[in-house]
Amino acid sequence: MALPALADPFRSANPRNIDRTTEAAFIAMFAEGNYAQAAALLENASRNEPLAHALAASLAYLNRDWDTLRDRATQTRRSAERLMQSDPLRGNIYRAVGHFLEGGYAVSTQSTVAATPTVLRELQRAFSALGEAERIAPDDPELNLVKGYIELFLATNLPFSSPEQALEKLQNFAGPEYLAQRGIAIGYRDLEQFEPAMAAVDQALAETPDNPDLYYLKAQILVRQEKYRESLEFFQRALEKEDQLPQRHANQIAWEACRAESVVEGLRDGVSRQRCNPLLRRR
Structure with a gap:
């Protein structure tokens, strides 16, 4: 069967020219929750596709790899600037993402006081670029997904x-x-x-x-409702695929599952923390 001419995980009509490997990495990360596969795919993604750099920056953020976050944030913005001539909609979307990520780097590596001027400047630039994108195509699915998640x-x-x-x-x-x-x-x-x-x-x-992140999210919603026993099934389903998750992310899920189980067992908070906190330090 012939493949469509363009790869685009956002649009069913009027697709944009997005690198196939980047599309595969996007699907691995967000449809399958397979961060390990996404990282491997991004090694071979087009260096001219800003989405690829943005995905790599997101992985670096999860892994607290601040140098890679800084570099990929800058590459997101610069590749978006190069895209402006051929696709100003996506160019502006990822100019915004690049500025947002650069602000995220400042927050992650500096004190709140030191980072605040940079964050405010980058947010202003990000929303300016998003405004330019909205003037081109206000109902665009990629634009509204990105702006919705930023907000x-x-x-x-x-x-x-x-x-x-x-x-x-x-x-x-x-x-x-x-x-x-x-x-x-x-x-x-x-x-x-x-x-x-x-x-x-x-x-x-x-x-x-098959996405473990969604089972984790469902478990969190149940915990917020104090349905701790019911949440355990969904924590477990998320943890069945922990090998494909970043270690810190898997550790956080395991910790929250342990805390919910402690409530079900009637353990005191101090005892629960003593039992569960080592899960945050797993390697």
């Missing part, structure tokens, strides 16, 4: 932010659907609106049933 991240980390705008973008315009629904589940989880959060994560699981 979700800010809502989680800044007390004066709210996820409502992000949820609207993800619900109405973002793609692919499984990743939009995952963001919607995160947003409603943080708003403590657990019924729509569970509906969204179940919809994402219906499309990508």
Whole structure:
């Protein structure tokens, strides 16, 4: 069977010219939750594709590899600038992502006071680039996915932010659907609106049933509802695939599972921490 001319994980119509290996890495990371496979694929991805650099930067962030985060953030922005002439929509999207990642590097490697001027500058540049992209194609699935997730991240980390705008973008315009629904589940989880959060994560699981991140997210929603015993099944399903996850990420899931199990067993908090905290240091 002949393959389509263009690879594009975001758009079912009017696809953009995205490197096939980058598309495969995106699917491995976000549809399958296989970070190890995504990292291997990114070794051979096009150096001219800003999405490839952005994915590599995200992996570096999860692994606390700050030098790689810095380098890949810069490469995201520079490759996006080169893309501006042929595809100004995606060029602006990834100019924004590059600036956002550069701000993330500052936050990760400096004190809050030292990082704040850089973060504010990079956020201003990121939203300026996103505004340029919106003027070109306000309903674009890739744009709305990226902007929705950036706004979700800010809502989680800044007390004066709210996820409502992000949820609207993800619900109405973002793609692919499984990743939009995952963001919607995160947003409603943080708003403590657990019924729509569970509906969204179940919809994402219906499309990508092998993704351990989604089982982890479902377990977290159940824990927020104090349904600790019910959450254990989904923590376990996530941990069945821990070999494909970054070590720190797998350790965090194992720790949260242990803490939930401790509640089920009626252990005191101090005893629970003594039992579970070593899981955070696994190598």
